Amino acid sequence: MFSKLLKYELKFVGKWYFALNTGLLLIAALLGFVIKSLDTNPQSMNEIIPFFLFLILGALIASSWLATITIIVKRFYSHIFGREGYLTLTLPVSIHQIIISKLLVSVLWSIFNTLVILISIGLLFLPSVGIKETLIFLPSINDVLPFNNLLLLIFYTFMSNISGNLLIYFALSIGQLFSDHRILMSFVAYFSIIIALILFTTPLLEKFMPYDDLFSTPFFIYYILAFVIESSIFYFGTAYIIKNKLNLQ
Amino acid sequence: MSWKFDEKSPIYAQIAQHIKMQIISQEIKSGEQLPTVRELAEIAGVNPNTMQRAFSELEREGMVYAQRTSGRFVTDDKELIVQKRNELAELELKNFVDNMTKIGFSIKEILSVLNTYITEEKLG
Amino acid sequence: MTPLLQLHHLSKSYKKQVAIDDISLALPAGKIIGLLGSNGSGKTTLIKLINGLLQPDKGDVVINGYRPSIETKKIISYLPDTTYLREGMKIKDMLDLFDDFYEDFSREKAENLLKDLHLDDNEMLKNLSKGNKEKVQLVLVMARKAKLYILDEPIGGVDPAARDYILKTIINNYSEDASVIISTHLISDIEPILDEVIFLKEGKIILQGNADDIREEYGKSIDSVFREKYNG
Numbered sequence: 001m002f003s004k005l006l007k008y009e010l011k012f013v014g015k016w017y018f019a020l021n022t023g024l025l026l027i028a029a030l031l032g033f034v035i036k037s038l039d040t041n042p043q044s045m046n047e048i049i050p051f052f053l054f055l056i057l058g059a060l061i062a063s064s065w066l067a068t069i070t071i072i073v074k075r076f077y078s079h080i081f082g083r084e085g086y087l088t089l090t091l092p093v094s095i096h097q098i099i100i101s102k103l104l105v106s107v108l109w110s111i112f113n114t115l116v117i118l119i120s121i122g123l124l125f126l127p128s129v130g131i132k133e134t135l136i137f138l139p140s141i142n143d144v145l146p147f148n149n150l151l152l153l154i155f156y157t158f159m160s161n162i163s164g165n166l167l168i169y170f171a172l173s174i175g176q177l178f179s180d181h182r183i184l185m186s187f188v189a190y191f192s193i194i195i196a197l198i199l200f201t202t203p204l205l206e207k208f209m210p211y212d213d214l215f216s217t218p219f220f221i222y223y224i225l226a227f228v229i230e231s232s233i234f235y236f237g238t239a240y241i242i243k244n245k246l247n248l249q
Numbered sequence: 250m251s252w253k254f255d256e257k258s259p260i261y262a263q264i265a266q267h268i269k270m271q272i273i274s275q276e277i278k279s280g281e282q283l284p285t286v287r288e289l290a291e292i293a294g295v296n297p298n299t300m301q302r303a304f305s306e307l308e309r310e311g312m313v314y315a316q317r318t319s320g321r322f323v324t325d326d327k328e329l330i331v332q333k334r335n336e337l338a339e340l341e342l343k344n345f346v347d348n349m350t351k352i353g354f355s356i357k358e359i360l361s362v363l364n365t366y367i368t369e370e371k372l373g
Numbered sequence: 374m375t376p377l378l379q380l381h382h383l384s385k386s387y388k389k390q391v392a393i394d395d396i397s398l399a400l401p402a403g404k405i406i407g408l409l410g411s412n413g414s415g416k417t418t419l420i421k422l423i424n425g426l427l428q429p430d431k432g433d434v435v436i437n438g439y440r441p442s443i444e445t446k447k448i449i450s451y452l453p454d455t456t457y458l459r460e461g462m463k464i465k466d467m468l469d470l471f472d473d474f475y476e477d478f479s480r481e482k483a484e485n486l487l488k489d490l491h492l493d494d495n496e497m498l499k500n501l502s503k504g505n506k507e508k509v510q511l512v513l514v515m516a517r518k519a520k521l522y523i524l525d526e527p528i529g530g531v532d533p534a535a536r537d538y539i540l541k542t543i544i545n546n547y548s549e550d551a552s553v554i555i556s557t558h559l560i561s562d563i564e565p566i567l568d569e570v571i572f573l574k575e576g577k578i579i580l581q582g583n584a585d586d587i588r589e590e591y592g593k594s595i596d597s598v599f600r601e602k603y604n605g
Contacts, residue, residue, distance in 0.1 A: 007473075008473075083457045084459060085457070086451075086453040087459070089425075090425075090426070090449070091446065092444075092474060092475070093446075094443055246427075247387075247426075248421070251537060252565075256588075257593075259585035259586070259589045260564075260584070261585050287545075290547075291545050293565075294537070294540055294541065294544070294565055294566065295544070295565045295566060296405050296565070296566045296568050296584075297544065297547050298403075298404070298405075298568050299565070299568070299585060
């Protein structure tokens, strides 16, 4: 059953989403070549064209990020709290299966989008730097950037993503507790929780590692733990609201 | 199209009555096999349990009998059918006379009017 | 024999409004039951409670021995009073979905029903008229061999010809080990196919029994008895 839920979650992201991300990569590559030609031949191009291309790139990055968030929110909301809830919540699956299948796919789209954005930025420099040089450079990234533990970084990103998505779900669920202005209340809940988290975790962080650097191992461990705790609260909060407090219209 | 039922009596009784009429008028012949409860229920647009109850009613009156494996059949008993026909006729006549009397006709007037009607409308 | 559906002293309130007031009920299999009542009588709340879409404040809902859960969702086929289909899908995608999630779904039966109703399974759901969407939903529900069918206003938005067809389909689907609960306010159309009726008013059951027996007792159609009970 769970795999079937996953199948239906994955199916419907829409061709335009992939088109958007592909467009992003293409424009970035194009811009990369423009930059390269600027390097070798400073007078050859009008300054306006690369400027516009940068603007477009910026717009595409923002759009793809926005599109990802919109997909995540819309699918969760309409499938559970909208009319389609009558279908979703009467299928012979548990609420946990429903939430987790959506979470998994949301995390997937978030990571996909992040990768596309990173690669796009990379593509800006790739033509100038050259493929061979980049490949040689790649392994030494570990020394240059302040991440001395790649594994922890990946785990950190992953948990941050999960926690972020669950927060969205939780905020949407809280919005449902109200009879009016549900979307507004979801926003309020979302930002209130974020502010509360910052207020709560930052002083503790100072206590926990007053001398250590940013992005050091204790930093990662602290935040990974925080994400795990947050994720649990958000997850069970969401499940509880859907099971006990939901009334479909 | 589903059969139409009136408000006044239980549906199973109306169904039984309807089928009884069809048997008496030989629209359904003696010895003929009736459709199953489900088939007839679907045709009539009624609940199968209701149709079942109607059949039980017909069996009780002897209009229909059930053979264990083959289904339900209209009775062969010609005498019974004639008897039922007469019963129905008597009921009609009673209603007719009662109603005519209520309108204000005397028995003699009823006979006269009936005669005229049949001669002119039905034989003329 | 254990009843198919049991409600034990069921109560549910919204804020200060009492929607369901201490209802107890036992329904066997093999019956077509009319759940009748005006808006606000508690019909929708009751249906949601049976489907596990709402949790009761007090009391129990037991279907075939289980509380509302995955087990009951497998054997309940529910037709809500609203369009709930995934708009971006085609009809045949919905058939795939039901086929995937419900073991008791018969794709063949669904296709036959769709053909009879002149619906092409290649159509996009969002392009269908409201009446046709409701027909599709009904097809999906009736193509399952469930133990409990719950139909909320199944003939409300369709034309008279389709109405007849739907009623015949419900009769045709009849089985001794399943029951159908039909919630509607179009009583006169539905009357002939009902075994039993339950009248709901302000969260309480005010009348319950065999349809024909009630007609006999009151000398009226169920529709008339209903009007009497609700306006008197």
